[in-house]
Amino acid sequence: MKHRQSFILHMRPRSFDxxxxxxxxxxxxxxxxxxxxxxxxxxxxxxxxxYAPTPDAAYESVVRLSTEVPFGRLVRDxxxxxxxxxIVVLVLHMLRVxxxxxxxxxxxxxxxxxxLLLVCTLGLAFSGYLLPWDQLAYWAVTIGTSIMDTIPGIGxxxxxxxxxxxxxxxxxxxxxxxxxxxxxxxxxLLLLAVHYYRISRLxxxxxxxxxxxxxxxxxxxxxxxxxxxxxxxxxxxxxxxALLILAVTYLYDAPLEHHADPQHTPALTRAPWFFxxxxxxxxxxxxxxxxxxxxxxxxxxxxxxxxxxRSPRKPIRQRPVALALLLATCLALAALSYLGLxxxxxxxNPVAALLEEVAPxxxxxxxxxxxxxxxxxxxxxxxxxxxNDHGTFSRWLNRxxxxxxxxxxxxxxxxxxxxxxxxxxxxxxxxxxxxxxQDAAGGRQPMSxxxxxxxxxAVVTGGSPxxxxxx
Amino acid sequence: MKQVLITALCSAVLLAxxxxxxxxxxxxxxxxxxxxxxxxxxxxGARLYGLHCRTCHGSRGEGVGQLGPALGxxxxxxxxxxxxxxxxxxxxxxxxxxxxxxxxxxxPIYAGNGLNxxxxxxxxxxxxxxxxxxxxxxxAFIVNxxxxxTGKLELAVLALPEQNLQDxxxxxxxxxxxxxxxxxxxxHHPDTASASVGPNLGNIALAAxxxxxxxxxxxxxxxxxxxxxAHRPDGYTAIPEEQECGAVLAESELAxxxxxxxx
Numbered sequence: 257m258k259h260r261q262s263f264i265l266h267m268r269p270r271s272f273d274x275x276x277x278x279x280x281x282x283x284x285x286x287x288x289x290x291x292x293x294x295x296x297x298x299x300x301x302x303x304x305x306x307y308a309p310t311p312d313a314a315y316e317s318v319v320r321l322s323t324e325v326p327f328g329r330l331v332r333d334x335x336x337x338x339x340x341x342x343i344v345v346l347v348l349h350m351l352r353v354x355x356x357x358x359x360x361x362x363x364x365x366x367x368x369x370x371x372l373l374l375v376c377t378l379g380l381a382f383s384g385y386l387l388p389w390d391q392l393a394y395w396a397v398t399i400g401t402s403i404m405d406t407i408p409g410i411g412x413x414x415x416x417x418x419x420x421x422x423x424x425x426x427x428x429x430x431x432x433x434x435x436x437x438x439x440x441x442x443x444x445l446l447l448l449a450v451h452y453y454r455i456s457r458l459x460x461x462x463x464x465x466x467x468x469x470x471x472x473x474x475x476x477x478x479x480x481x482x483x484x485x486x487x488x489x490x491x492x493x494x495x496x497x498a499l500l501i502l503a504v505t506y507l508y509d510a511p512l513e514h515h516a517d518p519q520h521t522p523a524l525t526r527a528p529w530f531f532x533x534x535x536x537x538x539x540x541x542x543x544x545x546x547x548x549x550x551x552x553x554x555x556x557x558x559x560x561x562x563x564x565x566r567s568p569r570k571p572i573r574q575r576p577v578a579l580a581l582l583l584a585t586c587l588a589l590a591a592l593s594y595l596g597l598x599x600x601x602x603x604x605n606p607v608a609a610l611l612e613e614v615a616p617x618x619x620x621x622x623x624x625x626x627x628x629x630x631x632x633x634x635x636x637x638x639x640x641x642x643x644n645d646h647g648t649f650s651r652w653l654n655r656x657x658x659x660x661x662x663x664x665x666x667x668x669x670x671x672x673x674x675x676x677x678x679x680x681x682x683x684x685x686x687x688x689x690x691x692x693x694q695d696a697a698g699g700r701q702p703m704s705x706x707x708x709x710x711x712x713x714a715v716v717t718g719g720s721p722x723x724x725x726x727x
Numbered sequence: 728m729k730q731v732l733i734t735a736l737c738s739a740v741l742l743a744x745x746x747x748x749x750x751x752x753x754x755x756x757x758x759x760x761x762x763x764x765x766x767x768x769x770x771x772g773a774r775l776y777g778l779h780c781r782t783c784h785g786s787r788g789e790g791v792g793q794l795g796p797a798l799g800x801x802x803x804x805x806x807x808x809x810x811x812x813x814x815x816x817x818x819x820x821x822x823x824x825x826x827x828x829x830x831x832x833x834x835p836i837y838a839g840n841g842l843n844x845x846x847x848x849x850x851x852x853x854x855x856x857x858x859x860x861x862x863x864x865x866x867a868f869i870v871n872x873x874x875x876x877t878g879k880l881e882l883a884v885l886a887l888p889e890q891n892l893q894d895x896x897x898x899x900x901x902x903x904x905x906x907x908x909x910x911x912x913x914x915h916h917p918d919t920a921s922a923s924v925g926p927n928l929g930n931i932a933l934a935a936x937x938x939x940x941x942x943x944x945x946x947x948x949x950x951x952x953x954x955x956x957a958h959r960p961d962g963y964t965a966i967p968e969e970q971e972c973g974a975v976l977a978e979s980e981l982a983x984x985x986x987x988x989x990x
Contacts, residue, residue, distance in 0.1 A: 312859060323761040326753055487731050494738035501745045514771065515860050680787070682874035684769060710773040712766030719759030719766075 269456060271478035272485055276461040284492060285349035286455075291493055292342035293448070295500075296380075299335040300437065307387065309433035311426050314389035315515045333504035339381050341500070343530050346374045354561075354582065357569045358462035364562040366459075369451040371558045376444040378530065383436040385528060389429065391618060394516035395525040397432070398424055403538070403547035411544075423518055513618040523617050524598045536595030606666045607691055607705050610659055614689045615707040623687055623709050626652055628716045631677050631685055638673030660691065668693040669700075683713040765867070772868025775861055779849070788872055795846070799872040821866045825857070826850040831975075890979065892945075892986035901987025904980045915988075926960055932989045948985050952976075 275281055306325055308317045321328035350370060353359055359367035386397040401424075405415040420427025455461055479485060527535040537546040565578070572579060594600065604612070615621050623631075630649035639657035646653075656673060663671035668691075676688040690706035777786070785791050788799025797803060804817065813820045828848035849855035850862060857865070890897055905915065912925035935944040935951075939958060942950070951958050976984070 316860060319764060323757065323764045326757065327749070329756070329760065330749060484731065487735050491731065491735040491738045494735070494742045498738065498742040498745050501742075501749065505745075505749060515858070517858075680773065681769075681868075681871045684773070684871060686773070708774075708777065710770040712769050714762040714766035715770065716766075719762035 267452075267456065268481055268485070271480050273460065274479050277479060277485065277488065282461065283348070283352060285345055285352055287489065287492060288345045288496065289342065289349055291496055292338050292345060293444075295338045295497070296335060296342065297441075299331050299338065302331045303335055304437060307433075309387070309430050311389060311429055311516070314387065314429065318388045318390075318512060329510075330501070330504060333508060333510045334500060336510035337500060337504055337508050339377075339384065340530070342377055343374075343381060346377055350374060351582075353462075354578070355572045356462070357572070357575070357578075359562040360565070360569050361462075362459050363454075363462055366451055366454045367562050368559050369447045369454075371555070373444060373447050373451060375555065376440050376447065379440050380436060380444075381528065381530060383432045383440065386424070386429065386432045387436065388512055389516045390511075390513040391516055391520075391522050392511060392513045392526075394424060394518070395522055396527055396531075399525060400527070400531070403543055406542075406544040407548055408544070424516075425518075523612060526598050527596060529593070532596035533589045533592040534596070536592035536597075536600075539595055539600070540592075606663055607668060607671075607693070610663065610691065611689065611705060611707040613659075614656070615709045620715070621709050622652065623711060624716050626716070628685075628711070628713050631687070631711070633677050633679050633685075636675040636677070638675060656689075663691070663693065670694045680710070685711045687711060768864050768867045769871050771861075772864035772866070772871075775857070775865050776868055779857070780865070783846075788869070789877075798869050799876055801876045804873050804876050818866055818870060821869055822862055825862050825865060826855075827853055828855075890982040890986070892982070892989065894986075897983050897986045898990055899987075900980075901983035901985070904976065904984045905987055908976065908980075909984065924963075925955075926963060928988055935989075944989055945985060948988050949981070952981065952984065 303321070306317055306321055306328065308314055318332070321332050325331075353367065353370070382397070382400060386393045398419075401415055401418045404418060405411045407414065416422070418428065418431065419425075420429075420431055526532075534547065534551065537550055540546055614623070626648045630647040632646055632649075636653060638653055638660050653675065656675070660671050660673040671691060671693040674690045674692070676686075676690070678686045678688075680686040687709045688706055689709070690704055692702065692704045695701040695703045776784075783791055783795035784798050785795075788797060790797030790800070807813075808817060808820060811820075824846065826848065827850070829846040831845060847855065849857045851858060892898075905913075909928075914927045915929050916927060917929040931948065932944055935947040939947055947958060
């Protein structure tokens with residue numbers, strides 16, 4: 257037989273059991289995992305060309321991807337969204353295997369390598385999170401690695417080793433970069449080799465238990481690798497790629513906040529969505545117990561699953577314990593993720609919250625959504641309906657007046673708002689939002705707080721040139 | 728089989744269409760992103776300016792008395808580079824000045840007190856608090872004043888506190904200034920005969936009183952410092968042309984050195 261000499265045909269058998277490649281049995285989740293892995297390798301290789309892993313140059317090099325590199329933003333968005341999709345696909349893949357009980361019998365090691373592959377993917381997502389070196393990345397990863405410091409005894413050393421110092425700097429960034437591009441991918445490829453080899457060469461795919469019983473092995477008609485399987489893979493890849501590209505073009509932008517500043521902790525730090533559950537758990541108790549022991553316990557449970565559950569395979573409806581366990585886990589993850597949201601458990605001063613909403617530290621403010629031409633220079637009393645001819649700006653002022661009116665009920669008597677719009681430079685305005693109130697406690701002293709937003713026309717209009725209107 | 732082939736073809740067409748769409752719009756996308764990024768940089772620069780620069784250069788770049796020159800006036804954009812002999816671009820001048828600070832003022836009124844830099848260095852490498860990218864943001868913001876720069880602004884002169892010339896602290900400060908700026912050419916000994924480029928000023932308080940019609944000792948000394956050749960005694964012809972004397976002194980230093988000399 258010829259294919260024994262061919263590496264590719266060795267990896268991909270010449271023919272496949274139709275049940276093993278039908279959507280109803282696998283949902284193509286294994287294939288999609290590989291698709292995303294390849295996508296991450298390819299886009300990652302392109303990003304490596306432009307990325308500079310030093311604190312001075314990293315942020316700038318990421319900005320340049322969108323301003324100077326043709327298709328640079330597309331590649332960065334694909335890499336980011338692809339990574340997040342990969343986590344989703346891997347979790348769904350694991351769910352399918354769990355529900356069909358496919359981790360039993362000879363599939364123990366396949367399951368274990370699969371779990372480790374998921375851990376590696378989360379590690380890649382975490383290490384890659386730091387690389388843009390913006391405020392979002394810096395503080396999320398700083399908090400993430402500070403969990404390590406809580407391990408008794410060796411925790412401090414591990415933290416130092418990861419960060420390259422007491423706080424993240426050039427060494428820490430380089431370490432995370434190397435982990436991201438060499439360390440974790442290398443481990444992953446090894447694990448993947450085992451995982452894939454056991455499925456494609458040793459045991460074949462584990463089918464749902466009903467079908468396994470219905471069809472005695474060997475009697476089935478096979479589907480050939482060429483052209484059927486190759487065409488199927490190609491179709492799936494093309495389709496997934498096209499959908500992803502459409503998504504990043506119209507729906508998704510990889511975030512990039514301000515340059516990382518170790519001296520300035522942002523008002524809100526938020527873990528990426530796939531670690532929100534961990535952030536929620538950290539709010540509940542001791543950092544060591546919740547941040548280190550709990551994830552390790554979950555991991556140990558997942559790895560031990562095929563060794564603990566040795567009952568014969570049954571459809572999921574006949575496994576009430578497993579189903580209950582699964583539902584409980586999903587609910588717990590959802591609840592913890594909800595707890596992890598920044599708004600939970602933090603009650604900021606209502607005035608500060610209002611001003612932060614008007615002039616957020618990061619991202620576009622609501623003022624950036626207003627038509628630039630409507631922002632006419634002047635002093636505007638919030639709630640004064642006589643100045644109602646400035647279109648979107650007036651509508652925004654009306655909404656603001658409702659929020660300010662609520663302040664009076666929240667313990668800020670006589671709350672008033674003033675908005676100052678000033679032409680500061682060409683195509684550049686300064687907008688000051690000030691809130692006045694009477695201090696309820698201290699003898700009705702007049703109090704005030706304010707925040708300033710700077711608006712450049714190009715940011716407001718999304719960079720498209722405007723016909724000249726006034727300023 | 729045929730079905731699979733058709734699906735594959737459809738997917739290929741979909742992908743090709745998507746790619747064509749993106750390729751055709753990419754040039755415009757780059758321009759838009761560049762414009763947005765430029766705007767964001769100016770917004771960030773404005774924030775930093777409000778935090779760090781406003782106190783000395785005015786919140787709208789109008790300058791503040793003798794603290795700092797205007798940055799939002801026409802003079803800054805047309806004449807400053809020649810004034811300081813800067814060979815490169817205005818952007819680089821701003822980056823360099825912000826990074827390293829300035830030891831000497833660009834004009835006599837910003838001359839400082841001779842001990843501290845007129846403008847402190849702002850980059851971290853020089854002991855400041857800003858990063859390279861923040862200085863770039865600031866520069867973009869300041870340069871953005873060009874289109875709306877006002878005519879050359881008249882700087883309001885700050886009312887300086889009256890100096891008490893009898894105050895021993897003023898006299899001591901004057902002696903210090905004399906040592907730094909005058910002692911290269913002048914001596915200050917009550918008795919010794921002069922043996923230097925300029926006259927011995929040990930007895931100038933007495934000598935200056937009646938030397939010129941209508942000038943008292945203080946005015947005589949002040950004028951002589953500001954314009955060394957104005958009241959030249961006989962025998963001192965070698966006043967070097969490049970010697971500026973009073974031009975490098977702040978008003979407070981000038982008063983102090985007069986207090987010292989007229990004691």
